[in-house]
Each structure stands twice: as C-alpha cells, then as structure tokens.
Amino acid sequence: MKMWAGRFRQPLDRTFERWQRSFHFDRRLLTYELAVSSAHARALKNAAILTAEELISILQGLQRIGELAATSAGFLDDGEAEDVHHFVEKQLVALIGESGYKLHSGRSRNEQIATDLRLYVRDAIDQLRIELAELCNAVVERAGEASSAATGDAAMPAYTHLQRAEPVLVGHWLMAYVEMFLRDADRLADCRKRLNVCPLGSGAVAGATLPLDRVAMARDLDFDAPSANSIDATCDRDFAIEFVNTLSLVMLHLSRWAEEMILFSSQEFGFVRLPEAYSTGSSAMPQKKNPDLLELVRGKAGRVIGDATALTITLKGLPLAYNKDLQETQEALFDATDTALAILPLVTGWMNGVEFDHQRMKEAADSGFMNAWAAATYLVKRGIPSRLAHEQIGKAVKLCAEQHCELQDLALDELRSLNALFDQDFYDCLSLAAVLAVHDVPGGTAPAQVRQAISAARKKIDTLIEETHAHA
Ligand code: ARG
Numbered sequence: 001m002k003m004w005a006g007r008f009r010q011p012l013d014r015t016f017e018r019w020q021r022s023f024h025f026d027r028r029l030l031t032y033e034l035a036v037s038s039a040h041a042r043a044l045k046n047a048a049i050l051t052a053e054e055l056i057s058i059l060q061g062l063q064r065i066g067e068l069a070a071t072s073a074g075f076l077d078d079g080e081a082e083d084v085h086h087f088v089e090k091q092l093v094a095l096i097g098e099s100g101y102k103l104h105s106g107r108s109r110n111e112q113i114a115t116d117l118r119l120y121v122r123d124a125i126d127q128l129r130i131e132l133a134e135l136c137n138a139v140v141e142r143a144g145e146a147s148s149a150a151t152g153d154a155a156m157p158a159y160t161h162l163q164r165a166e167p168v169l170v171g172h173w174l175m176a177y178v179e180m181f182l183r184d185a186d187r188l189a190d191c192r193k194r195l196n197v198c199p200l201g202s203g204a205v206a207g208a209t210l211p212l213d214r215v216a217m218a219r220d221l222d223f224d225a226p227s228a229n230s231i232d233a234t235c236d237r238d239f240a241i242e243f244v245n246t247l248s249l250v251m252l253h254l255s256r257w258a259e260e261m262i263l264f265s266s267q268e269f270g271f272v273r274l275p276e277a278y279s280t281g282s283s284a285m286p287q288k289k290n291p292d293l294l295e296l297v298r299g300k301a302g303r304v305i306g307d308a309t310a311l312t313i314t315l316k317g318l319p320l321a322y323n324k325d326l327q328e329t330q331e332a333l334f335d336a337t338d339t340a341l342a343i344l345p346l347v348t349g350w351m352n353g354v355e356f357d358h359q360r361m362k363e364a365a366d367s368g369f370m371n372a373w374a375a376a377t378y379l380v381k382r383g384i385p386s387r388l389a390h391e392q393i394g395k396a397v398k399l400c401a402e403q404h405c406e407l408q409d410l411a412l413d414e415l416r417s418l419n420a421l422f423d424q425d426f427y428d429c430l431s432l433a434a435v436l437a438v439h440d441v442p443g444g445t446a447p448a449q450v451r452q453a454i455s456a457a458r459k460k461i462d463t464l465i466e467e468t469h470a471h472a
Pocket of ligand 1: 022026083084109110113322324326327
C-alpha cells in the first residue's frame with residue numbers, strides 16, 4: 001500500500017512512480033531507519049499510543065527485518081518500495097500484521113530521513129577518522145625512518161614556485177602532509193559535534209502531534225540533545241554539506257600529495273620509487289611503470305569536490321522546509337563517503353610500500369645555491385643589514401654562475417672583495433648539515449625540531465585513535 005494514496009483519484013503515471021523512488025539508493029540507510037523506528041516506537045509506548053504488547057511486537061518485527069536484510073539474499077530487491085521508510089513499513093506489516101501501521105503514528109518521513117542521514121554521517125565520520133589515523137601513522141613512520149640514526153637525516157630540496165628553494169629533511173616534507181590529515185580529522189570531529197542532535201519529534205515541519213519524549217528518543221540514539229527547531233530540523237542538510245566539504249578538503253590534500261608523488265617519481269626527479277603493488281604497466285610500452293593509484297586519487301578528488309558542489313547547489317534557493325529536492329542530497333553524500341573511504345586505506349598501503357631514493361634527494365639538496373639564504377644569514381649575524389647581505393650573496397652567486405661553481409668553491413679573497421667580514425668559518429655554514437641546522441625554530445627543518453614535531457604528531461595521533469575507540 002502507498003503511504004499517501006488516500007486523497008488521490010488517479011493512479012500515478014507508472015514511469016513517474018518508478019522514477020521518483022529512492023529505495024535503490026536509500027536502502028543502505030536501513031540499519032539507521034530501523035534504529036530510528038525503534039526509538040520512535042518506544043516513545044509511542046510512553047505516550048500511550050502503543051500497548052506494551054504492540055511495542056514488543058513492533059520491536060521484534062524491526063529486528064527481524066534487520067536480520068533478513070543481513071542474511072536473506074534478495075530481501076532488499078523490492079520492486080515496489082518507494083523509499084527505505086516505505087520498505088520498513090511494508091515489511092513490518094507483512095511480518096506482524098496491521099498493527100505495524102501504528103508505528104507511523106505521530107511522525108513524518110521528513111524527520112526520519114533527516115535522522116537517518118545524521119546517523120549515517122556520524123558513522124562515516126568515525127570510520128574516516130580511523131582511516132585518517134592509520135594514514136597519519138604510516139606517514140609518520142616513514143618520516144621517522146628518514147630522520148633516524150640508520151638513515152642519518154635524509155635531506156631533499158624544498159621548492160617554492162617549483163624551483164629549488166632550501167634544503168629540508170625528508171621527514172619534514174612528509175610531516176607537512178601529516179599536518180593536513182590531522183586537520184582533516186579535527187574538522188570531521190567538529191562536524192560530528194554539530195550534527196549530533198536528534199530531529200525525531202519534529203514531525204513533518206511543525207513538531208510532533210503526539211506528546212513524544214524527544215529527550216528520550218535523542219538519548220536512545222546516542223544524540224547529545226533533540227534539535228531545537230522543527231522547521232530547521234526537517235530541512236537542514238548543513239551537516240551533509242559540511243561533511244562532504246570536509247571530504248573535498250581531504251581529497252584536495254590527497255590530490256596535492258598524489259601530484260607531488262607523481263612528479264617526484266618521474267625520471268626527471270627520481271626521488272620516489274613507485275611501489276609495484278600499486279602501479280601498472282603500459283600495454284604498449286614495455287618499460288613503463290605508471291603511477292595509477294596516484295592518478296586516480298588526483299582524479300577522484302574532482303569527483304568529491306563535484307559532490308560537495310552538487311549538495312550545495314541542491315540546497316541553494318530551497319524554501320523552508322522539506323522539499324523533495326532534498327532526496328537528491330543522498331547520492332552525492334554516499335558517493336563522496338564511498339570514494340574517500342575506499343581511497344584512504346589504499347593511500348596508506350602506498351605510503352607503506354614506497355621507497356625514497358635518499359641519495360638522489362640529497363644530491364639535489366646539496367647543489368644549486370640552496371645555501372644562499374644561510375650564507376646571507378652569516379653576514380646578518382655579523383651586523384650587516386639583511387638587504388645588503390642579500391645583495392652581496394647575490395653577487396657571490398653571480399660570480400659562481402660565471403665560474404660554474406658553488407658558493408663554497410669561492411676563495412676567501414673573492415668573498416672579501418664583496419664584504420670584508422667574510423672569514424674562514426663562513427665555509428662551515430655552507431654545508432648541507434649546517435644549512436639544515438640553522439632553521440632551528442619550532443616548525444623548522446633543523447633535525448632536532450623535526451624529531452620534536454614527529455613526536456608531537458605521534459601524540460596527536462594517539463589521542464585521535466583513543467577518540468575513535470571511544471565512539472566505536
Ligand atoms: N525519500 C524521501 C527523501 O529521501 C523521504 C522523505 C519523503 N518525504 C515526503 N514528504 N515525501 O527525501
């Protein structure tokens with residue numbers, strides 16, 4: 001039976017009827033719909049709409065639907081259900097008889113879908129934060145390896161404008177990504193806080209018509225509180241927009257990571273050796289090893305950003321409160337979640353498998369005047385105004401360019417012709433180790449600072465893992 005056919009004289013156009021259904025995608029909300037329906041049933045009993053026996057029979061029926069969905073193949077292939085709410089009602093009536101229709105007393109699908117979606121996003125956030133913690137762990141591990149006693153302090157060039165700028169530790173470079181992913185995990189937690197209020201009892205738009213205990217329903221479903229305004233609660237999808245926008249940031253970070261790894265794995269850079277388990281060959285060119293995982297990550301970032309845009313545009317211009325347009329938010333939400341959830345463990349696997357060519361990275365870090373700023377700092381520390389120091393080292397670089405050499409190859413006399421303060425100890429501050437060490441501020445690339453950053457990040461990851469366990 002349709003959920004709303006009473007006032008209609010004509011049947012629906014068959015094509016339209018099939019087309020407007022959402023069950024083929026919202027069936028994945030079934031577990032949440034069952035939990036939401038159980039909470040509502042308990043509230044109905046407390047409001048004396050259901051007898052104790054009716055409540056038990058409804059709760060058992062709902063549980064049975066969950067079991068059948070999990071165990072009986074094809075149970076969800078319902079050619080008639082309009083949406084997940086209709087499906088549950090149909091199945092419940094089939095299982096326990098007409099009293100199943102009592103479950104819908106005093107509620108509307110508008111509040112149900114709003115609640116189901118909040119539960120879905122809440123779970124997705126908890127899973128994604130676990131995956132982000134795993135990824136951070138893998139990257140920190142690689143950063144730690146690159147700054148250990150065994151490897152020494154592996155160095156590489158850092159780029160600005162994609163031109164060699166200054167040497168940094170490989171560990172420092174990797175930790176930049178950990179910062180992004182930790183921020184993402186934080187954003188998700190923040191989104192979780194705001195979404196965790198319960199729309200149940202909001203009715204269709206104006207609030208329930210029965211005296212339902214909203215606080216009890218919220219508690220039942222682990223929400224912090226009931227939502228404050230029934231009009232807002234039934235049509236708010238901010239939580240989905242916030243969530244998918246956060247995912248688009250996650251994907252944006254992964255896309256920058258992927259792009260950089262692609263670049264660094266090219267023969268021209270040769271810093272990164274692609275893990276074979278995540279690369280493919282070419283059907284035409286036998287020598288090729290292609291960074292497919294990285295390319296797909298970069299590509300799928302566009303897709304998730306598209307999902308975020310689709311959600312935003314769907315809501316833009318919608319009058320309050322519920323409008324069927326809102327049904328359109330679901331597929332974009334699911335797609336973004338599925339995409340991010342599938343990608344994160346793959347990226348973690350890639351990070352565990354990648355090899356860095358530390359030798360090549362070091363060679364690249366050791367030449368090309370990347371010690372020029374440190375050289376200018378030598379003069380600044382001896383009282384020369386930085387603009388002048390900059391200019392004098394600039395002139396030294398020009399000399400080197402003419403002589404095809406590096407700053408450390410210039411004779412002291414040549415240097416003194418630029419500034420009399422140059423002394424023998426100038427050469428000490430030009431070595432790679434000295435240049436790295438001079439960036440000795442929190443957040444800088446001096447080895448001690450990087451080790452500190454790594455251990456600070458490890459603590460943050462531990463906290464993140466504890467939090468995700470608390471929600472599990
Ligand atoms: N399938 C609908 C959706 O996802 C459920 C809510 C329907 N409400 C209504 N008044 N037609 O938005």
